[in-house]
Amino acid sequence: MFASKQISLSLEDDDNGHSSVAIAPDETDLQPPSMYQVVLFNDDYTPMDFVVFILQRFFNMDSEKAQHVMMEVHTKGKGVCGIYPFGIAETKVAMVQQFSEQNEHPLMCDLQKVD
Known part of the structure; x- marks a missing residue:
């Protein structure tokens, strides 16, 4: 949990007609954004080289990392490309x-909320 301090300002008048500014700090709890995994799913038609290209182009992976994730997709049925806030994950999908x-190519890509 992130804490952010905000300052509230109010104008107060005293008995002599003079104005002063009162400063009162408020604490507000800010929640980090929900995170989502972008996942590729295996199919029997999309070439492995195309999956590697996707991983390098859209997820900025180097060749070794892209090969590793592609093999996860191929052997385990799916592979995580990255974890992002919702808007970024949705755009990448x-x-x-x-x-x-x-x-x-029938390559399937989706997002899944990280618990």
Whole structure:
């Protein structure tokens, strides 16, 4: 949990008609954003090289890391590409799906909330 201090300002008048500013700190708890895994799912048609390319292009993985994740997708049925706040995860899923469709591959990509 993150704590952030905010300051409340109020204008007060005393009995002599003079104004003063009162400063009162307020503590507000800020919650970190919910995080989501972007996951690729195995299929029998998408070439392994295409999956590696996706991982390098959209998830900035080096060749070794991309090969490792591609093998997880191939052997375990799915692989985690990265963990992001919802908006970024959603955008990455959309980009991967669009690129896969444009290249006529049935590669499935989705997001899953991290507990």
